[in-house]
Amino acid sequence: MDTRIDEIAEGIHRLSVHVPDIAPPAGFTFNHFLVRGEEPLLFHTGLRRMFPLLRDAVARLIPLETLRWISFGHYEADECGAMNEWLSVAPKAEVAHGQTGCMVSLNDMADRAPRLLKDGTVIDIGRGKRLRYIDTPHVPHGWDAGVLFEEGSSTLLCGDLFTQLGDGPAMTEGDIVGPAIQGEDLFGYSSLNPGMGATIRRLAETAPRTLALMHGPSFRGDGAAALRDLADDYDRRAQILWSATANKAAA
Numbered sequence: 001m002d003t004r005i006d007e008i009a010e011g012i013h014r015l016s017v018h019v020p021d022i023a024p025p026a027g028f029t030f031n032h033f034l035v036r037g038e039e040p041l042l043f044h045t046g047l048r049r050m051f052p053l054l055r056d057a058v059a060r061l062i063p064l065e066t067l068r069w070i071s072f073g074h075y076e077a078d079e080c081g082a083m084n085e086w087l088s089v090a091p092k093a094e095v096a097h098g099q100t101g102c103m104v105s106l107n108d109m110a111d112r113a114p115r116l117l118k119d120g121t122v123i124d125i126g127r128g129k130r131l132r133y134i135d136t137p138h139v140p141h142g143w144d145a146g147v148l149f150e151e152g153s154s155t156l157l158c159g160d161l162f163t164q165l166g167d168g169p170a171m172t173e174g175d176i177v178g179p180a181i182q183g184e185d186l187f188g189y190s191s192l193n194p195g196m197g198a199t200i201r202r203l204a205e206t207a208p209r210t211l212a213l214m215h216g217p218s219f220r221g222d223g224a225a226a227l228r229d230l231a232d233d234y235d236r237r238a239q240i241l242w243s244a245t246a247n248k249a250a251a
C-alpha cells in the first residue's frame, strides 16, 4: 500500500490509501486531509496500523512536530485509531472534537486532554484557514459525529457521508450521490434516524464548493445540491423503514 497525495483545495491535501482487500474487486479507499496553516490540522488520523504509512506521507508536507490540531468525524478506528501515535510525534498537537466525543470517549481515550468544540466553534489556524465544527449526531453514524467546514476555501470535510467503493480519481465533478446510494445499499453503515435528512440539509447551508469525502473522491461543484439529494435519499429510506414498522405494529 502507498499513499497518494493531492491538493484538493488551496492548502488542503488529500492523503489517500486504497485497500484492495476490502469489498473486492473495487476495494475501499481511506482519505485523510491535511489543512495547511500556521497551525496545521489533520482530519482523520488513519487506522492505528496504518500510522507508519500516514506519518511518512504527512512528513512529506510538513515537519511532523508542527502538527497542531487533530480532528475527525467520530470515534472509530479509521477516523481516529492513530490519535495517540500522532500525539506522541507532535508534542504541541491537541485533539479537537465536539462535546459528546470529548465526554463519551476522548477525555479518557486521548493521551492528552482534548479541546472541546461547541457546535459552531471556529478554529483559526492561520493563512486564511478557519475550520468551523458542526455537530451531526448519529449522521451518518456515531452519537459523537461531527464535521468540519473550512470557510476560506468553502470545503466541507464531510467524513463518511457519500461513502463509495473503489479507487477513483482524487477529484471529480461528476455524480457522487448515485455511488453513495450504492455504498449505503451495500454496507448499511448509517444510523438511519428521523432527523437524518434535516441534519444533512443543515450542512447544505454552508454551500460548499468542495466536498472532501473520507471514502471516495473529493467533489468540486454544487456541494449543497449534492447534500440535498443525499438528504432526500435518506428521507426515502427512513419513510420505508417507518412504514414497515407501522404496518408491523398494525398487523
Ligand SMILES: [Fe+2]
Pocket (backbone or CB within 6 Å): 074, 076, 079, 141, 160
Ligand atoms: Fe465511520
Ligand SMILES: [Fe+2]
Pocket (backbone or CB within 6 Å): 078, 079, 159, 160, 214, 215
Ligand atoms: Fe470512515
